[in-house]
Amino acid sequence: xxxxxxxxxxxxxxxxxxxxxxxxxxxxxxxxxxxxxxxxxxxxxxxxxxxxxxxxxxxxxxxxxxxxxxxxxxxxxxxxxxxxxxxxxxxxxxxxxxxxxxxxxxxxxxxxxxxxxxxxxxxxxxxxxxxxxxxxxxxxxxxxxxxxxxxxxxxxxxxxxxxxxxxxxxxxxxxxxxxxxxxxxxxxxxxxxxxx
Amino acid sequence: xxxxxxxxxxxxxxxxxxxxxxxxxxxxxxxxxxxxxxxxxxxxxxxxxxxxxxxxxxxxxxxxxxxxxxxxxxxxxxxxxxxxxxxxxxxxxxxxxxxxxxxxxxxxxxxxxxxxxxxxxxxxxxxxxxxxxxxxxxxxxxxxxxxxxxxxxxxxxxxxxxxxxxxxxxxxxxxxxxxxxxxxxxxxxxxxxxxxxxxxxxxxxxxxxxxxxxxxxxxxxxxxxxxxxxxxxxxxxxxxxxxxxxxxxxxxxxxxxxxxxxxxxxxxxxxxxxxxxxxxxxxxxxxxxxxxxxxxxxxxxxxxxxxxxxxxxxxxxxxxxxxxxxxxxxxxxxxxxxxxxxxxxxxxxxxxxxxxxxxxxxxxxxxxxxxxxxxxxxxxxxxxxxxxxxxxxxxxxxxxxxxxxxxxxxxxxxxxxxxxxxxxxxxxx
Numbered sequence: 001x002x003x004x005x006x007x008x009x010x011x012x013x014x015x016x017x018x019x020x021x022x023x024x025x026x027x028x029x030x031x032x033x034x035x036x037x038x039x040x041x042x043x044x045x046x047x048x049x050x051x052x053x054x055x056x057x058x059x060x061x062x063x064x065x066x067x068x069x070x071x072x073x074x075x076x077x078x079x080x081x082x083x084x085x086x087x088x089x090x091x092x093x094x095x096x097x098x099x100x101x102x103x104x105x106x107x108x109x110x111x112x113x114x115x116x117x118x119x120x121x122x123x124x125x126x127x128x129x130x131x132x133x134x135x136x137x138x139x140x141x142x143x144x145x146x147x148x149x150x151x152x153x154x155x156x157x158x159x160x161x162x163x164x165x166x167x168x169x170x171x172x173x174x175x176x177x178x179x180x181x182x183x184x185x186x187x188x189x190x191x192x193x194x195x196x
Numbered sequence: 197x198x199x200x201x202x203x204x205x206x207x208x209x210x211x212x213x214x215x216x217x218x219x220x221x222x223x224x225x226x227x228x229x230x231x232x233x234x235x236x237x238x239x240x241x242x243x244x245x246x247x248x249x250x251x252x253x254x255x256x257x258x259x260x261x262x263x264x265x266x267x268x269x270x271x272x273x274x275x276x277x278x279x280x281x282x283x284x285x286x287x288x289x290x291x292x293x294x295x296x297x298x299x300x301x302x303x304x305x306x307x308x309x310x311x312x313x314x315x316x317x318x319x320x321x322x323x324x325x326x327x328x329x330x331x332x333x334x335x336x337x338x339x340x341x342x343x344x345x346x347x348x349x350x351x352x353x354x355x356x357x358x359x360x361x362x363x364x365x366x367x368x369x370x371x372x373x374x375x376x377x378x379x380x381x382x383x384x385x386x387x388x389x390x391x392x393x394x395x396x397x398x399x400x401x402x403x404x405x406x407x408x409x410x411x412x413x414x415x416x417x418x419x420x421x422x423x424x425x426x427x428x429x430x431x432x433x434x435x436x437x438x439x440x441x442x443x444x445x446x447x448x449x450x451x452x453x454x455x456x457x458x459x460x461x462x463x464x465x466x467x468x469x470x471x472x473x474x475x476x477x478x479x480x481x482x483x484x485x486x487x488x489x490x491x492x493x494x495x496x497x498x499x500x501x502x503x504x505x506x507x508x509x510x511x512x513x514x515x516x517x518x519x520x521x522x523x524x525x526x527x528x529x530x531x532x533x534x535x536x537x538x539x540x541x542x543x544x545x546x547x548x549x550x551x552x553x554x555x556x557x558x559x560x561x562x563x564x565x566x567x568x569x570x571x572x573x574x575x576x577x578x579x580x581x582x583x584x585x586x587x588x589x590x591x592x593x594x595x596x597x598x599x600x601x602x603x604x605x606x607x608x609x610x611x612x613x614x615x616x617x618x619x620x621x622x623x624x625x
Contacts, residue, residue: 101221104230117233128207136289143308149286153342161239165232
């Protein structure tokens with residue numbers, strides 16, 4: 001059957017299958033929009049990802065070349081989340097990281113660099129979560145709480161080690177200080193234990 | 197609540213490489229700033245390394261506004277998920293197991309949320325209840341931890357209602373014209389046999405024992421000869437409705453119109469209507485499925501019989517709008533059908549005629565002495581060359597049946613009654 005085969009199971013996996021019984025005897029022309037699942041990244045995810053990516057790029061402005069790479073990466077990240085494309089997201093994040101490292105190599109201070117890398121982590125986390133929600137739950141499902149909780153978690157998880165690392169850096173400027181190294185190690189250990 | 201799978205999402209794969217690369221850059225340029233950036237990546241890598249799959253403890257409950265809706269009545273479903281564990285669940289994705297054959301008309305049976313201990317999240321959506329018995333599948337829950345590095349998939353059987361039963365009401369429509377084969381019971385089919393009835397049949401010589409009311413007294417007065425007036429006998433038919441429920445019959449014009457009825461759903465609807473109207477006309481009606489799942493209702497009459505038919509059509513898996521997984525042995529089904537058909541019973545076959553086998557079956561049953569009428573919902577479209585080909589193939593099948601002397605009601609988009617009236621006009625012409 002070339003033309004008429006419409007095995008109901010083909011559309012079944014998410015419960016959208018269907019065919020009507022008694023009632024459509026007279027009016028079987030009736031077609032309702034029953035697609036309960038529409039793949040797509042939630043709007044809130046896109047907003048969080050775009051904001052974080054732009055913050056990361058903006059933090060790199062002191063070094064023009066790094067800023068160029070950063071803004072390119074941010075644009076790619078925004079497009080990737082729009083299209084739910086993981087590879088593209090990876091590429092955008094790679095560009096942002098490369099921009100950050102370039103800024104560090106070309107003499108940017110630690111503050112913009114930490115902000116840029118931290119924001120990049122948040123952007124990746126939010127973007128990847130958004131894409132996976134788009135695949136698993138779709139655009140029609142309520143997912144605001146999930147997106148918000150995930151964003152808050154990743155901001156928190158990034159902010160704590162950033163603060164620890166920055167503190168260590170401030171203490172260790174000049175001569176290598178044992179206190180600073182200890183603080184760094186303790187910070188890493190604390191995070192590891194907290195997450196266990 | 198059972199764990200279906202533990203997966204590593206690998207979403208942080210490569211973060212350690214970034215850390216090492218940053219370290220290398222820092223060493224090469226002898227600056228501390230890239231090292232700082234690398235330290236963030238180290239922390240993430242460590243967090244992922246130490247993360248373990250979450251162990252959610254959930255209480256899930258499903259509520260239906262009604263478990264026995266009328267067909268087409270919207271049913272609202274509320275699924276509530278409570279975190280009974282001690283820890284916060286930061287990433288919880290819930291997908292309710294909406295049964296096949298039920299459409300979601302409003303809302304979504306999916307939810308993404310985060311739950312503190314003791315907190316409850318609700319999913320509300322509306323489904324349109326279609327004919328049949330539909331059992332909800334277990335709810336799928338995907339839980340991720342703080343890093344999202346692990347994902348645990350759970351299947352949870354919610355408390356509360358999980359079966360939706362929509363029984364059709366059998367409404368009588370246009371009486372289906374039947375073939376000339378009847379039972380000894382009085383009914384609506386006018387036969388060619390002389391006897392009691394309404395319509396004039398013939399006049400014959402009076403024989404001793406003829407009822408006096410049948411004697412043509414005017415003729416007696418005119419000629420003195422006695423003669424008896426005979427009428428056409430009206431008899432009831434014994435009819436078995438056979439619904440083609442094979443996988444081949446689950447066809448519809450367009451695969452992207454999931455709300456549109458397929459061949460089996462329309463056949464079942466037509467069978468329900470025909471059942472009610474034949475019963476109302478005084479015929480003895482039976483019901484069976486020609487497909488992998490068995491269902492049989494011997495011909496009978498009465499209100500209880502009608503209720504049994506509604507139950508059968510509404511809730512038996514044999515008449516489900518979703519194809520069965522059972523294997524189907526065609527020759528066995530034909531033999532079973534032949535064994536069950538009472539002597540003198542007619543057959544009305546409901547089939548979209550999507551393959552040749554059903555045509556052959558109809559002709560065979562007809563040849564066994566059970567006159568067959570075919571009611572065929574038209575599942576073909578004409579958008580693509582393939583659909584046009586299928587339409588032409590089906591037309592050939594219809595003419596093959598008609599050539600074999602089998603009555604065919606070709607039911608397109610119009611109401612069934614219109615198709616029946618059209619067909620009757622053709623047969624009597």
